[in-house]
Amino acid sequence: MDVLFLEAPYSGEVNLCAATLNYLKKEKYTKVALYASVQFCNNLEIVKQQLEKANIAVITSKPDRTHVKSQLLGCDNYHSSLHLAEKELQEIDAYLYVGDGKFHPLALVYAQKDSAVMKEIICNDPMRKAMTLMGLDDIKTKLRRYRGALLKFFSAKDVGVIITVKPGQEHLRPSFFLEKIFPEKKFYYFIDDTVSFNQLENFPFIEVWVNTACPRIGFDDQLQFRKGVINLNDALNAKEILSTESVINRI
Amino acid sequence: MPIYNPETEKAIAKIKETKAKVVCIQLPDGMKPYAKDIEEQITKETDARVLIWLGSNFGACDIPLGLPKLGVDLFIAWGHNPFHKKKEGW
Numbered sequence: 001m002d003v004l005f006l007e008a009p010y011s012g013e014v015n016l017c018a019a020t021l022n023y024l025k026k027e028k029y030t031k032v033a034l035y036a037s038v039q040f041c042n043n044l045e046i047v048k049q050q051l052e053k054a055n056i057a058v059i060t061s062k063p064d065r066t067h068v069k070s071q072l073l074g075c076d077n078y079h080s081s082l083h084l085a086e087k088e089l090q091e092i093d094a095y096l097y098v099g100d101g102k103f104h105p106l107a108l109v110y111a112q113k114d115s116a117v118m119k120e121i122i123c124n125d126p127m128r129k130a131m132t133l134m135g136l137d138d139i140k141t142k143l144r145r146y147r148g149a150l151l152k153f154f155s156a157k158d159v160g161v162i163i164t165v166k167p168g169q170e171h172l173r174p175s176f177f178l179e180k181i182f183p184e185k186k187f188y189y190f191i192d193d194t195v196s197f198n199q200l201e202n203f204p205f206i207e208v209w210v211n212t213a214c215p216r217i218g219f220d221d222q223l224q225f226r227k228g229v230i231n232l233n234d235a236l237n238a239k240e241i242l243s244t245e246s247v248i249n250r251i
Numbered sequence: 252m253p254i255y256n257p258e259t260e261k262a263i264a265k266i267k268e269t270k271a272k273v274v275c276i277q278l279p280d281g282m283k284p285y286a287k288d289i290e291e292q293i294t295k296e297t298d299a300r301v302l303i304w305l306g307s308n309f310g311a312c313d314i315p316l317g318l319p320k321l322g323v324d325l326f327i328a329w330g331h332n333p334f335h336k337k338k339e340g341w
Contacts, residue, residue: 001319004265004327005311008255008282038332039255067332073310127254168312168334193316194307214309 007038012126014043014098016050019131020124024056029093031057032122033084035072035108037099040126044070047098047124058096059088072097074216077107078233079114095121100128102138103216109139110219113146113248114241136247142219143248149228150238152208160206161189161232164213171212175232178210197224210235255330257285259292262327266297271325275318277304279330299325310334 014036024032032051036044051058061083062069063076076082097105105121112118121134136143153159163172178187188206192199195213200206209229211218218231234241242249266274274293278286290301302323307313311334318326 001323002265002269002271002325003314004262004325005331005333006258006261006327006329007332008257008279008329011254011256038330064337065335067335071332073334075310075312166313166316168310168314168336214312 007042009042010039010126013046014040014126015046016098016124017126017129017131020096020122021050021054023122023131023133024051024054027093029056031059031092032094032096033082033088033092034058034060034096034098035063035070035104036097037101037104038067038071040098041068041071044098051096059084059092072099072104072107074103074107075214077110077215077219079111081107081111089115089119092119094119097121097123097134098126099123100125102134105134106138106220107216109134109136110216113139113143114244114246116245116247118247136251139219140251142222143251145222145228146219146230146234147242147248147251149208149222149225149230150234150242152228153210153230153235153238154242156207157185158205158207159185159187159210160200160203160208160227161187161210162195162212163189163191164195165191165193169213171232175210175212177236178232181236195221197221200225200227255282257282257289257329259289262289263293263296265327266293266299266325269325271297271299273302273322274299274325274327275302275304275315275321275323277308277313277315277326277328279308282329312336 060070064081065073065076095108105123108121118136123132161175208227209225210232211229212232215231218229286303293301311331
């Protein structure tokens with residue numbers, strides 16, 4: 001079977017609205033990390049020109065799972081996802097996201113949960129010609145709940161690991177590393193097509209869940225997991241995550 | 252399609268190039284109301300039968316399983332570009 005992806009690019013002009021430019025000027029920002037969703041990321045020339053005119057330096061990168069530079073996916077929500085050096089991250093004043101909705105820019109907030117400081121995300125929506133700001137306040141409650149699930153994972157004996165079978169989402173083999181790191185725990189592997197939240201209650205012996213499908217499930221769908229959920233990457237690195245001076249340990 | 256360019260001409264060109272007889276189209280929620288227009292354009296300009304994916308379209312990681320069993324020759328997903336899965340998981 002052949003597969004074709006069509007990006008469905010935004011039909012209008014992609015630029016920074018007056019509110020975004022005024023905010024950057026008011027805050028005296030001099031350097032930003034620029035990202036956009038697929039509908040906008042191949043048409044950022046005007047945005048770059050506007051930033052250059054405002055004497056704002058731009059850095060960007062090709063995050064882990066993306067296809068082109070400056071593109072942002074919702075699943076590139078880990079500290080290392082962006083492939084920006086620590087020095088570069090320290091130098092930027094903020095992230096600048098071009099696109100609509102909250103799903104993609106929230107990845108930039110989650111990606112900073114293990115950082116020492118959190119930098120704000122300036123969201124510029126070319127369709128609404130509007131600017132919004134995003135930061136720790138947008139995820140504080142979720143991060144507290146997530147940290148609670150991490151602590152619960154540490155003490156749990158019976159852990160449910162959710163594996164989905166679609167090729168782009170399936171992570172069965174990486175999940176087996178859990179057994180090596182936590183030999184004292186019993187891991188039960190649950191296979192599904194799309195995560196069936198309404199089935200979780202049918203397995204009452206599970207104390208906490210580990211999600212291996214889209215990492216945003218571990219954050220955005222927390223309330224669907226009464227026993228708590230963490231993502232595989234964080235389960236594998238739980239000890240390090242909970243022992244650092246980071247955003248998630250200060251909230 | 253007022254906001255996003257559906258690039259239907261690219262879909263039609265791919266169908267002709269691959270000589271696909273059965274095509275499954277997958278649209279993000281915001282484009283699902285335009286499935287009728289896309290289906291009509293494809294069936295008008297090609298001989299392919301169009302099947303419309305009802306469910307999720309979370310990303311390029313979300314390609315449905317089992318389509319070849321239905322005789323689907325070509326799967327077209329809108330709103331995404333190729334996904335680069337990390338071998339080590341995350």
